[in-house]
Amino acid sequence: MAKRRSKATLLSDPRYDAFVARYYADALAFAVEVCGMIPSEDQTDLLIEIASPGSKVSVVSGTGTGKTATFGRIVLWHLLCRPYAYYDGKVEIGSNAYVGAARLQQVADGVWKEASDADIAIAAGPFSWLRDYYTITKTRMFVNGFDAQWFVAQVAMEKGQSIGIAGKHRMHQLIIVDEAAGVDDAHFDVIEGTQTQEWNCTLLASQGVRAAGYFYRTHHDISRGDGGTWEALTFSSERSPFVTRDWLAARAHESGGPDSVEYRVRVRGEFAVNESEYLMTSVQLEACFDPSRIIGDDEPYGIMLLSDVGLGEYRDDSVAVFARVCGNDDDGPDARRVEFYAIPLCTNGRDEIDFTGDLAALFRSVDRPMLYVDAGGAGHAVCKLLEREGIPVVYVMWGKPCFKREYQDRYVNQRACAQVRMRDAVRSGRVRFPHGLSRKMRQKIISQGSRLPYHFVERGGLKYQMASKEDMAAVGIKSPDVIDAMSFAFLEDAVYIARDSCGASARRQEQINELDRLLAAADSRVPGEDGEMVEI
Known part of the structure; x- marks a missing residue:
């Protein structure tokens, strides 16, 4: 997307103070009134929860629930509605947001695309004037004139590698981790060490491809329901307005019925509690x-x-x-x-x-x-x-x-x-x-x-992956x-x-x-x- 520049800054525009006052603490109103979004019940819950100071929200989701669309609106809300922070006798200008996943391409294909769609909707609405003051590139979003202080960035969260947010601190800091079930737990230790200030917000989301790891725990022993700090939300395709009854019926048919592991993970937003099962009996x-x-x-x-x-x-x-x-x-x-x-x-x-x-x-x-x-x-x-x-x-x-798209969407x-x-x-x-x-x-x-062990992975969607011969040999299974x-x-x-x-x-x-x-x-x-x- 082409960069837009203006000699004036967003902070000097006379309309901006009223804009911030209206949307600073209301991501739902921003999504609806500024981006023209008509949110579902699940999307509404997420937009409300993420706007709370210091929010920690974890979403386990089925397919076609509008999860990624919501992320696109959230990052623009955080970018445009959090201009100042006052603490320790100083003023801090701008907000930082980081969007990561185990596969960085997933961020570009998902959240960035949705943010760009929201940007187009802003241009067609009553707040089109905002577009003179920010830029969206292929890998970064920022407020013009404050490129280094006021931005949204992509971060890779591959296993065994440190992430770019280590040591970063800011009052208005948002970290979003998509495909969180596939992110190594070590990265969440880094995030916990970074999100130390009262307005820092963290959002995790994934399909429930495995019943273990940090993401799984945010819906269990460290969730609010179990005395922890994470607000756990479940997005189900069965109540999503973005999928049809025919689509649900097709998923039930291809996965072996609504009680199958694949259907429960792909559609109902549940965890694969028996992820290590074998394909056939x-x-x-x-x-x-x-x-x-x-x-x-x-x-x-x-x-x-x-x-x-x-x-x-x-x-x-x-x-x-x-x-x-x-x-x-x-x-x-x-x-x-x-x-x-x-x-x-x-x-x-x-x-x-x-x-x-x-x-x-x-x-x-x-x-x-x-x-x-x-x-x-x-x-x-x-x-x-x-x-x-x-x-x-x-x-x-x-x-x-x-080769076939229908198989690409289902199999690794x-x-x-x-x-x-x-x-x-x-x-x-x-x-x-x-x-x-x-x-x-x-x-x-x-x-x-x-004895054909398999599990699910989230790579742009829920997919089957068979255990490797090395992994099979490690548990005493010979090559089939x-x-x-x-x-x-x-x-x-x-x-x-x-x-x-x-x-x-x-x-x-x-x-x-x-x-x-x-x-x-x-x-x-x-x-x-x-x-x-x-x-x-």
């Missing part, structure tokens, strides 16, 4: 061994060959799984259905050359499969070797962010997207596991699938290689070549015969976990 996975078919031979299904490559790294297995796949959506009549019908490879005793040869033989054994291979670590070499063999391969890079990366989508399919009966597996392999699938490979069928860009129904049964029988031949050959040469033979 053993009971849900057992049901996937149902021998009934969910894809008919006369349907236009496709074949996928899915491979997670370990090659002995961290004693991980390299796995190949065959699947019949039909459908593309997350729900409805075209929801993705997957029948995993064979696990021809599960070994930690093959090198890149040998495993590439195994995959190549499997690929050529069926008609028009789509081959998806984990391209991380040793898998990258396998992908390159397959391409040299003239075999088309899709590189799975599931640490990357999702491709891995979280694929595994949560697989969970949803398991829950709704759209997955079948292979028949005739050994008891050991069957138990491996159940054990791996029922078979389940990882299976979940490739639920990657957002996992496509298949649909075959027509004509002759599908005959082709299927031919493929089964060829696969049986390959499996029989593999029995004599493919070692499994700890070197013993794998019975598939």
